Amino acid sequence: MRHLYTLFGSLILFFALFFFTKNQYSHQSYPFNWDEVDYVEATHLGVLTNSFESEGMDLISYIQLGLAKKQQDKQKVAQIATNLPNESLDPLLKRHLHPTLPIYYWSFFTDSDAIQEQNNFRWSNIILGWLTAFSFIISLWIIGKMTPSSYFYMCITASFFITHSLSFGSFGLLNYHVFHLLASILFVGILIKYIKEQPTNINSNYKYAYLLGVGVAILFLTLEMALVVVGGSFIAIILIGKWKILIDFSSLWRAVVTFFITLLIFWTGAIMKGAMIKSWLNYAYRIFGDGNAEYERVSIFHNWIELIKTHPILFIFVFLSLAFTLYQIYKKNMSLYYAVPFVVGLIYAVAMTPFMIHSVYIIPSLGMLLFACGLALGGGKINHYFKIGISSLLVILIGFNFATTNFNAQTQRTEKERHNYMSDFKTIEKIAENNNTNQLNLITGAHVIDYYTSLQDSKELNRCSISEPSFCMRKAYQYINIEDDIKNKNYKMIAILKWMKYSDEKINLLKKIGYQHQELKFYDVFYLQDN
Numbered sequence: 001m002r003h004l005y006t007l008f009g010s011l012i013l014f015f016a017l018f019f020f021t022k023n024q025y026s027h028q029s030y031p032f033n034w035d036e037v038d039y040v041e042a043t044h045l046g047v048l049t050n051s052f053e054s055e056g057m058d059l060i061s062y063i064q065l066g067l068a069k070k071q072q073d074k075q076k077v078a079q080i081a082t083n084l085p086n087e088s089l090d091p092l093l094k095r096h097l098h099p100t101l102p103i104y105y106w107s108f109f110t111d112s113d114a115i116q117e118q119n120n121f122r123w124s125n126i127i128l129g130w131l132t133a134f135s136f137i138i139s140l141w142i143i144g145k146m147t148p149s150s151y152f153y154m155c156i157t158a159s160f161f162i163t164h165s166l167s168f169g170s171f172g173l174l175n176y177h178v179f180h181l182l183a184s185i186l187f188v189g190i191l192i193k194y195i196k197e198q199p200t201n202i203n204s205n206y207k208y209a210y211l212l213g214v215g216v217a218i219l220f221l222t223l224e225m226a227l228v229v230v231g232g233s234f235i236a237i238i239l240i241g242k243w244k245i246l247i248d249f250s251s252l253w254r255a256v257v258t259f260f261i262t263l264l265i266f267w268t269g270a271i272m273k274g275a276m277i278k279s280w281l282n283y284a285y286r287i288f289g290d291g292n293a294e295y296e297r298v299s300i301f302h303n304w305i306e307l308i309k310t311h312p313i314l315f316i317f318v319f320l321s322l323a324f325t326l327y328q329i330y331k332k333n334m335s336l337y338y339a340v341p342f343v344v345g346l347i348y349a350v351a352m353t354p355f356m357i358h359s360v361y362i363i364p365s366l367g368m369l370l371f372a373c374g375l376a377l378g379g380g381k382i383n384h385y386f387k388i389g390i391s392s393l394l395v396i397l398i399g400f401n402f403a404t405t406n407f408n409a410q411t412q413r414t415e416k417e418r419h420n421y422m423s424d425f426k427t428i429e430k431i432a433e434n435n436n437t438n439q440l441n442l443i444t445g446a447h448v449i450d451y452y453t454s455l456q457d458s459k460e461l462n463r464c465s466i467s468e469p470s471f472c473m474r475k476a477y478q479y480i481n482i483e484d485d486i487k488n489k490n491y492k493m494i495a496i497l498k499w500m501k502y503s504d505e506k507i508n509l510l511k512k513i514g515y516q517h518q519e520l521k522f523y524d525v526f527y528l529q530d531n
Contacts, residue, residue, distance in 0.1 A: 005148035009155035012395055013133065016159030019402045020129050023168055026410040028122045029418045035096060036174040037448045040121065042094035043106045050103045053269025055089040062278045065477060066285065074478060081476035092269075097279040098176045100267045101221035105179070114452055121174060129171045132182045133162040136371055139189025140378075144196070150378030156391045157374030161367065163398050164314060170360040177360045180223035181367040183215075184348075188341040188368055190215040191233055195337050198245050209251040213258025220259075221266055224279050225352070225364070232347035239343060240336035303356050313397065314366075321373035324380060333381040341372035420521040422452065427520055429453040431527050432493050439492035439528075442473075442482075444500055461496065469502045487513055493527040 032040065042050065049055060057065070061084060068076040087093060095103065105128075109120035136158035140146055161167060170178050194208045219226035237245055246252075263270055270276040308315045322342050328334035345368030352361050377387060425448075432441050432455055443449050446458035463469035464479050471486055472479045486494070486509075494510060496502060499522075507524070511517060515526035 002148040005152040009148075009152035012159050012398075013137075013155040016163045016398060017130055017133060019163050019398065019405075020133075020167070020171075021126055022407055023163075023405060023410070024122070024126045024129065024171060026407045027172055027414045028119060029411075030122075030172070030414050031418055031421045031452065032118060032121075032448065033173065034445050034448060036121075037451050038094050038096060039102070039106065039174050040110075040117065040451070041447065042091055043103050043110055045089070045091050045094065047104055047107055050091045050095070050100045051266065051268050053090075053092055053273040053275050055085050056092045056269065056273055056275065057084045057090070059274025059277060062274070063281070066281065069478065070285070077478050078476055081478075084477065087474070087477055092275050092278065097282050098223060099221045099270070099276070099279075101218070102176055102179045104266070106174075125171045125174065125178070128178055128182065129162055129167070132178065132185070132367070133158045135182050135185040136161075136374060139185055139371060140375070142186075142189040143192050143375075145375070145379060147378075150375075153378035153387065153391060154371075154374040156394050157370055157377065159398055160317075160394045161370040163401060164311070166311065166314070166359055166363065166366060170363040173360075175360055176223045177363050180219070180225060181364040183218045183222045183226075184229055184344075184364045185367050185371050187215040187219055187229060187233075188344060188371060191236075191344075192337045192340055195237065195240075195242055195245060195340065196335075198242070198248065198251070206251060206254055209254040210258045213255035214262050216255070217259045217262035217266070220263060220270075220276065223364075224276070224283065225348070227280075228348050228351045229344060229364075232344040232351075233340075235347060236340045236343035240339060242336070300353050300356075304353070307359065317373060317394075318369050321376050322369075324382070325372070325376045328376075328380050328382075334376070334379065338372070338376055338379065341368045341375065345369035345372060424520045424523050425449055425452045427518070428493070428495050428523065428525060429455055431518070431525060432458075435492040435528060437492050437528075439490060441493045441495070442486075442491040443493075443495040444497040444523075449495070459491070461494065463500055463502070469500055469506065471506070483509075486510070489513065489528060493525065495523050495525045497523060 045055070061080065065077065065080050065084070068080060091103075106121065106124060109117070109124045111117035111120055136154050137146075137151065140150060140154045170181075190208070190211050194212045197208050216226070216230060219229055234246065237243060260271070267275070325334060325338050325342060329336060329339060345365045348368065349362055349365040352365065356362060377390065380387075428443070428449055441455060441458040442461045443458045444461045444463075446460045450456055450458050459473060462472040462474055462479055464472040464481070470481060471483045473482045474480075485491070494515065510526045515528060518525045518527070
């Protein structure tokens with residue numbers, strides 16, 4: 001029976017990975033979006049440039065610049081900017097203020113050809129999905145709970161998670177949250193092992209203190225939301241009554257030193273250039289100083305209600321597993337540490353709620369919660385046939401989803417979407433090339449157009465305000481209104497993404513100036529005739 005657990009668990013997991021791979025491959029040709037091209041360009045800067053933040057500003061200059069911008073002192077901003085590195089080469093900005101570890105991973109997938117590189121990067125996400133599924137098993141092994149039956153139930157849970165539509169969507173595009181998902185699952189395994197070993201063997205626990213330090217560092221190397229995971233861990237430790245761990249300084253100083261050494265090795269600029277602090281300061285300003293304007297359209301309760309309505313089985317499984325775990329802990333049939341990944345996962349979900357413009361933002365939370373479910377299912381004292389029944393339902397659901405997925409239709413939709421985007425890009429390229437003047441191209445998402453076409457050095461059109469878009473450009477670390485430059489016809493072509501929602505007044509202004517209008521699938525293109 002023990003061998004059957006291992007065999008069937010492995011077979012189900014590998015089938016799930018086949019399903020995951022086949023599904024993701026059907027979206028393989030989807031072109032990079034705005035953020036993705038930035039991440040790819042950050043990767044092109046090189047591992048050392050990203051690690052040392054060699055083209056980025058120092059922390060003091062960053063604070064001075066931020067204060068000047070907060071005071072709306074444009075003259076002082078311009079003065080400070082004259083002594084700063086080229087903003088377009090700043091690796092931290094290219095990474096959207098995120099850490100470096102994903103960049104190192106993506107570095108293995110770069111290519112000189114844009115289309116081949118796109119395919120490579122899409123494959124990188126598939127491989128990352130495999131690693132994430134295996135992280136469930138690795139964390140179970142780290143905890144020391146690897147038995148044939150617990151392995152079987154964790155394989156079922158990992159299979160259910162990796163083949164869920166939320167995972168498909170999250171691994172469909174390049175993003176940092178899926179890296180943080182992987183890091184978070186491994187971290188909660190390390191954390192539980194650290195908690196388990198603390199009261200039994202102090203000397204043995206030192207090695208887990210070192211491991212804990214590495215685990216925390218990996219969290220901070222994948223996403224700035226590591227603060228929430230660590231904070232949630234402190235709360236979990238207190239809730240399960242293991243607060244003495246927090247004052248075990250002989251172990252904690254080892255963990256802290258290991259954390260900083262690991263961070264210094266893999267992200268030297270986080271300490272030498274204050275990159276991590278710059279990231280936190282930026283987010284703090286956007287949330288508290290700027291009234292969270294970027295996420296003002298997020299409806300907290302609506303998002304969760306829609307998620308639960310759309311994915312009822314997932315959330316029923318999580319809530320029932322949580323209730324079962326709490327009951328088993330109350331009955332003293334289960335150790336307190338089983339609650340830890342539930343607590344950390346739920347705290348992460350709550351913390352991300354105000355910013356959840358996409359479900360990928362909470363995928364680390366769901367990963368930790370599903371890991372907790374697998375841990376409870378394998379370790380709980382419950383009727384054997386009941387556990388087999390739950391597992392069978394999950395496997396049937398995976399099989400049903402596989403059987404009802406039309407992979408050919410998905411591929412065709414992706415190819416159609418790709419054709420529409422590439423058609424727009426090629427038309428924009430042709431319009432620009434037909435005008436032989438030395439004037440510049442002004443494009444929303446210029447870096448994406450330049451990536452896929454022969455155009456180079458197109459200028460990025462910014463809208464300055466989400467609610468009232470205007471014609472702006474980023475110059476010397478601030479947004480400058482360039483409407484007068486447009487009126488003077490300094491740009492031979494202006495391409496605007498339709499979802500930027502420019503007013504009719506702004507669009508009519510371009511026509512009045514003398515720009516010809518050509519409507520594409522995703523872009524409105526305005527261009528001057530070459531006289």
